[in-house]
Amino acid sequence: MTTAQKPTGAVGKPLDRVDGKTKTTGAAEFAAEHTYPGLAHAALVHATISRGRITALHTDDASAVPGVITVLTHRNAPPLEPVPKTSPLDLSSMVSGTSVDYLQTDEVYWDGQPIAVVVAENAAAANQAAALVRAEYAPSEAAVDFTGAEANARPQPSSPIMPAGAKKGDAEEALAAAPVALDLRFTTPPHNHNALEPHATVAVWDGDRLTVHEPTQAIDWFRAHLAARFGLPADDVRVLSPFVGGGFGGKGAVWPGTILTALAARATGRPVRLALSREGVYRTVGGRTPSIQRVAVGASHDGKLTALVHTSVTRTGRVGGFPEPVTTQSQHLYAAENILLEQKLVRLDLLPNIPMRAPGEAIGTFALECAIDELAYELDIDPIELRLRNEPEANPLDGKEFSLRTLAESYRQGAARFGWHERTPEPRSMRDGRWLVGMGAASAYHPAGYFTADITVRLSADGTVLVRCGFQEIGTGGATAQAQIAADALSVPFQAVHVEYGDSALPKGPFAGGSMQTATVAASLLEACKKLKRSLRTMARRTGGDSHEEVLRRANVPHIEAKVGSSTQLGRKSDQARFMLRLARDRRRWVRASTGAHFCQVRVDPDTGEVRVTRWTGVFSIGTVVNPKSAVSQLRGGIVMGLGMALSEETLVDPRTGRIMNPSLSEYHIPVHADVPPIDVSFLGTPDPTMPGGILGAGELGITGVAAAVANAVHHATGKRVRDLPISVDKLL
Structure with missing residues (x-):
């Protein structure tokens, strides 16, 4: 850290994490470690074709395994509400990993799709029985070869959140006229999520109220999705996720295991646990799309870029998937005179892809930065010097x-x-x-960038501070960072701040993605702290006192509290509208x-x-x-x-x-x-x-x-x- 930022309080100091001892001593309870009286265990049965219909399911052998409670299929599963339609005006609508109505249809959309759930008294019986379920299919023609489908790629739809391309000048013409030019092809393969903690769910019903223990990056969005699928008010769903053993994007969507665990718990009247094996994660949790990229660069002999072309082909699934902003960095990194950026998609009969750490930029920078290095050799210019010669003063x-x-x-x-x-x-x-x-x-x-978040901050007469926000701790030290920010904002010791998080019963937290959670929570936290200090100043004018504690004691008030955000439906819509308006305004002003x-x-x-x-x-x-x-x-x-x-x-x-x-x-x-x-x-x-x-x-x-x-x-x-x-x-x- 340079002298540009000198720590004067808690912010900027390398403090130990507040959850460090809990995790290193094994006291932290992750999702699969929660237990309830009468807990049953579930295992998934996966489809073995990529597209088609189930014509028969043989479950008698599975049902005969000692300890098996039930085998749920599309023939006997309780009904579910359809998957909500996605809308950029409601970000929580985008949390579904796929659009499939699990166990509500005989259709198969990818190899690995769950087609049955076995519920048993113990995990061994559930897994043994799941291996005995046999399915017969009427397969349909499936498109599964990404490279072979390249010719079928279509332009990626644009949205306010994710533009799909950009253009300045005539890059192809400038490329053809450039004194030095390269036209290169790059490919990256699919990647799968391998978080230390595989996906797991514990679901329990209390009448029509559902509680789910889940390692998630989106507590509030999970709650909204579960409420929609089970036809419940959001307040009747509670999602608990105090510890997450790695997210990286894979835990940012609701996958089949979550829905089917809750469905099994409703069908059996028992608490149910489903802990995916590593293979189960690969079969039911999306990973990173493969890519085919073209990067073409043209330059003068002194290294000034005259043309930059960056195009990509990626894939989504026929039943979902998230487009990758592969060319994002190419909009901003180099001062090229002419720029052409295009992103295309193919839809395949595969498990839909999902964002994976730095979606788009992780694979996009590979192609772009290799091409720039190759151009440096072609020009006989040091690769760093070439980058500095093309460093833009404003967005290119x-x-x-x-x-x-x-x-x-x-x-x-x-x-x-x-x-x-x-x-x-x-x-x-x-x-x-x-x-x-x-x-x-x-x-x-x-x-x-940053989202919106609700938060409450309570300052007590004993000098302690309680921060409450339902954000996620996915391994980044979020609670520690927010405690540091609150300590400085209220001029209290770091040790005096306690942060509650990881629970949908708390004020609505943001999605932990896009590297935006810390800034998002900090925005609301700093606003709440300002409100608290204004209340203290008003109180101090009446009572006197030099410190927080003295002011509150003289006023005979045990604590004061400030809130940001609203828990009402209207308030949530207002938050969403504020976010979209700020996003549009900020994009017009700067990068x-x-x-x-x-x-x-x-x-x-x-x-x-x-x-x-x-x-x-x-x-x-x-x-x-x-x-x-x-x-x-x-x-x-x-x-x-x-x-x-x-x-x-x-x-x-x-x-x-x-x-x-x-x-x-x-x-x-x-x-x-x-x-x-x-x-x-x-x-x-x-x-x-x-x-x-x-x-x-x-x-x-x-x-x-x-x-x-x-x-x-x-x-x-x-x-x-x-x-x-x-x-x-x-x-x-």
Whole structure:
């Protein structure tokens, strides 16, 4: 952290997490660990075709397993309300992972779709019985081959939240006329979520009131969706999620397991637990879409970009899925004279995709930043120097102001910390014994913004502060950060602040996604603290007193409280309208984003093609750094996730059947400790004046640009360009 941000109170200090002891001692109860008297256990039966109808279900053998309570299918399951239609005016309507009415139809929409639920006295009996359920099908023709469907791609629909393209000038004409030009194709494979805590649900009914324990990134949206599916008032649904063992986007939607656990609990009159296996997560929880990308760049001989073309093809499912904003960073990173950005989609008979940490930018920066590096070699210009020559003073597309733009400084500081000056420019020119050594760099980029949140803040006469907001702790240190912000806003010690979260009975919290939760809660928290201080000043004029405690004691008041937001339906609609209006206004005024610079060193075995990442430096601009300890952890985690994306992660989908062929960590390879180098993370620490508390967001920034930095380093080491992830041994030999 530089002198741009000097901690004067709790904010900016690397304080220990308030939930640290609870988690490290094992006292934290995650969703699957909650129990109730009479708890039953559920297991899913998955379809084995990608499209068609169920013509018969044989459940007698499953029902005969000792301990089995019932086998639910579309023939005997209780009714559900249809999936609500999505609307950009109601963000909670977008929380459904798919549009399928589970166990309400004989139709099959993807290989892995749950077609039955076994409920038993114990998990072993449920799993044994689930394996005995046999289905017969009338298959239909299914489209499951992403590469083969490229020719069928159609333009991605645009929305106020996610524009699908952009244009300035005539980029294709400028590309054709450019003195130096490259036209490149990149591909990235599907990726699956592998959070430390697999998805799990415990559901219990008390009459017509439903309580669900669920690891979710969207407590309030889950409650709204469950209420709609079961025909309940929202107040009759309670979602509890105090601890989440990793989210990354996969826990931001309601998947079949959640609905079917609640359905099984209603059908049996028993509390029910469903804990997905790792394979169950792959079969029923969406992952990242694959992509096919074209990046074409044209430049003058001095390195000034005259043309930038970035197009993408990604996929969604026939029954849902979220388009990926693959070209987002290409709107903002480089001052090209002519720009063309296009995003296209194909719809396949596969499990719908879902956002995965830095959706769009994680895979989009791979293609863009590799292309810029390749252009630097073509021009014989240092890759960092080429980036600095094309650093824009205003948004390249429309001239809007950047709310904070310090990317050039990140490169300057990072190059010095990393020792970029020791790099010789020619590929295969650096060695360490028998190992080829390479250095690569790439830009990190992620948009910033904030939602709305309800909150209450109570200041008591004993000097303690209680903050209540139903946000999620998905591993980011959210409660600690909000306690730090409240402590400084009210001039109380950090230890005096207690934060309640993780419960839909609390004031409505935001969705934990888009790296926006900290800023969102901070906006409401700071407003509530201002209200409290105004009330205190008014009280002090009547009673006197120099401190909070003295003012309240003299007034004979045990506490005072301030609220932001409304729990009424009208208030929720008003919040949504405020968010949409602010989003539109802000987009007209400026561009907000977290940025950073990655520096990677690799060693490559020239005989075996083995790649080892041996050193990493990242310098980031995330606005105000509320807690450097947790922020460093978030960014390091993103970098590690990016190393997996670069070198090993790949979901293998059978192009004939649509079945995932490697649905476990024994076959889907994520980085382990031996794969992770020392990672040096630092911050510029400059607050963004347009954001609450100056906070931009850190969670997703770290992964963006990582795969490109690795690929660029591998090229420097070996002279080989790998444009198709992952960078596996066979592509280097």
